[in-house]
Amino acid sequence: MRGGSTATRKVTRARILLKADEGWDDQRIANALNIGRATVERTRQRFVEENLAEERPRRGNTPKLDAKAEARLIAEACSPAPAGRERWTLQLLAERVVQLALADSYSYEAVRRVLKKTNSSRG
16 A cells, blocks of 8 residues: 555555454455555554544655745746756756755756646646
8 A cells, every 4th residue: 555645545444444344354354455464454553543534644755845936946847948948957947946045955856746746737
């Protein structure tokens, strides 16, 4: 159950708990749902100890750019390329984020994720 959307994780947890309620053992549940046994064990334990209705914060780095800074990055990407360049590259945009003091450092991969998120929301 690595990654996935919040809805997918909730559905998987619900399936685990339903199978457990039906009397299935952890290994059988893991095999049926194509997940690890440890995931089943953790889910059952959390159900007993905590409220599973609320999603816990996910681990990972906090984003370097807030929504306003991301909007500025997108605006830069849509603007004419710098002098002597035919188009913006991810690396140039990452450098521009630092030049604009939106972040102390920024990677081209982070730029790619922001722009991908923007393109996929246009649908």
